[in-house]
Amino acid sequence: MKIGFKLTLMMIVLSLVVVGAVGITLLTQASSSISSLSYNRTVATIQDYGGEVELFLTNYWGITENLADVLKQYESISAQYRRSFINTVLRGKIE
Numbered sequence: 001m002k003i004g005f006k007l008t009l010m011m012i013v014l015s016l017v018v019v020g021a022v023g024i025t026l027l028t029q030a031s032s033s034i035s036s037l038s039y040n041r042t043v044a045t046i047q048d049y050g051g052e053v054e055l056f057l058t059n060y061w062g063i064t065e066n067l068a069d070v071l072k073q074y075e076s077i078s079a080q081y082r083r084s085f086i087n088t089v090l091r092g093k094i095e
Contacts, residue, residue: 063093 070089077085 067093 067089070086074082074086
């Protein structure tokens with residue numbers, strides 16, 4: 001074989017190796033970027049939903065505290081008026 005053909009073949013093989021190495025490097029970087037972006041997106045979404053859940057529970061927490069205060073007075077309400085009193089309080093809170 002001529003030396004020129006051997007050099008050409010060697011250059012083609014080296015070019016393929018370099019292209020493969022560059023491709024693997026780019027795929028690794030892209031995978032890392034995608035993982036980072038998906039993690040950040042997930043964190044942002046969860047924080048948004050967390051705020052909504054906190055707002056939802058905050059609204060009902062006040063109602064729960066008021067009902068707890070009413071039920072603390074359960075013993076001081078006469079027995080014949082307890083049911084109607086509790087029903088009235090609950091109806092007022094629900095509406």
